[in-house]
Amino acid sequence: MKLVLGILVLVLPAWGQAEHVVQKNETLGGIAKRYGVSVQALQAINGISNPNFLFAGKKLKIPGGSLQKITYTIRKGDSLGSIANRFGVTQSALITFNQIKSPNLIKIGQKLVIPFKANPTKPTTLLSSSTMSSLNKISPRTGRWKRIVIHHSATPVDDAMNMHRVHKARGMRNGLAYHFVISNGSRKAYDGEVHIGDRWKKQLDGGHMKKLSDNKTSIGICLIGNFELRAPTAMQMKSLAGLCEYLMRHCRLGPSQVTTHKVHHPNHTVCPGKYFSLPSLRKRIS
Numbered sequence: 566m567k568l569v570l571g572i573l574v575l576v577l578p579a580w581g582q583a584e585h586v587v588q589k590n591e592t593l594g595g596i597a598k599r600y601g602v603s604v605q606a607l608q609a610i611n612g613i614s615n616p617n618f619l620f621a622g623k624k625l626k627i628p629g630g631s632l633q634k635i636t637y638t639i640r641k642g643d644s645l646g647s648i649a650n651r652f653g654v655t656q657s658a659l660i661t662f663n664q665i666k667s668p669n670l671i672k673i674g675q676k677l678v679i680p681f682k683a684n685p686t687k688p689t690t691l692l693s694s695s696t697m698s699s700l701n702k703i704s705p706r707t708g709r710w711k712r713i714v715i716h717h718s719a720t721p722v723d724d725a726m727n728m729h730r731v732h733k734a735r736g737m738r739n740g741l742a743y744h745f746v747i748s749n750g751s752r753k754a755y756d757g758e759v760h761i762g763d764r765w766k767k768q769l770d771g772g773h774m775k776k777l778s779d780n781k782t783s784i785g786i787c788l789i790g791n792f793e794l795r796a797p798t799a800m801q802m803k804s805l806a807g808l809c810e811y812l813m814r815h816c817r818l819g820p821s822q823v824t825t826h827k828v829h830h831p832n833h834t835v836c837p838g839k840y841f842s843l844p845s846l847r848k849r850i851s
C-alpha cells in the first residue's frame with residue numbers, strides 16, 4: 566500500500582484498488598505520472614475517451630499492485646498489435662489472456678482483457694514540470710505524425726515570438742513554421758526552454774519542410790543557434806531529448822523516425838549544421 570500526503574485523496578477499498586479524487590487544475594497526465602501508471606491505463610480503467618474532459622471531484626480508479634487486468638473495447642482501426650503497443654504488453658499475452666484463436670478475427674465492440682504492469686512507461690525526467698504539464702494538456706492526433714525533423718534557426722540570437730512574426734510577414738498564415746522552438750538562452754527565454762507553438766497546440770501541419778506532404782506528417786522542432794558555427798548548448802540537447810522521448814511515446818515513433826532537415830533533404834540544406842550530432846541524440850533517446 567502506498568501512502569500519499571498532501572492534496573492527494575487516496576482511498577483503498579477492500580479489493581486493494583486505489584481511488585483518486587481529481588483536484589482543480591489536475592490533468593490526467595499529471596495524475597498518471599504521480600502514480601507511475603500510463604495515461605492510457607487510467608483512461609481504460611475509468612472509461613475516459615477524451616482525457617481533456619476531466620472535472621474536479623471526479624473519482625478515478627488507480628491501478629495498483631504488480632499485475633492488473635482491465636477490459637478494453639475494440640475500436641475501429643485497432644489491431645491486436647496496436648492495442649498491445651498502447652498498453653505496453655505483448656501480443657502473445659493478449660492472445661493467451663483472451664484465448665484468441667486467430668489474431669485477425671477480432672471485431673469492433675469486442676471486449677478484451679488486458680493484463681498490464683502498473684508502471685509500463687518510464688517517466689520523462691528531462692523536461693521541466695511546467696513543460697510537461699503544458700504538453701499533457703494537448704492530445705496528439707494518433708497515427709498522423711510519422712517523423713520528428715530537427716532544425717536550427719541559423720541565427721545566434723532569437724526567440725519564438727520573433728520567428729512567429731517573421732514567418733507571418735513571409736506570408737505564412739499560421740505564423741511560426743515549427744511545432745516547437747528550444748531556446749539557447751538568448752533574449753528573454755531561459756537556456757533549454759521549450760516553446761510550444763500553436764501548430765502543436767492545434768495539431769496543424771508544419772511549415773518547415775519544402776513539400777506539403779512532408780509538412781502534413783513531420784513534427785518540426787527548431788533549436789535556436791547557428792550550428793554551422795558552434796554546437797547547441799547542453800540544456801538545449803537535454804530538452805530536445807526529453808521532448809523527443811515525450812513525442813515518441815505519444816505518437817508511437819521510434820528513434821529512427823527522429824531525423825534532421827539535412828538528412829531528410831540532403832541536397833538543399835545544411836540545417837541543422839555540422840555541429841549538431843544526430844547519432845548522439847538517437848543514442849540518448851534509444
Ligand SMILES: [Zn+2]
Pocket residue numbers: 715716717826834836837
Ligand atoms: Zn531546417
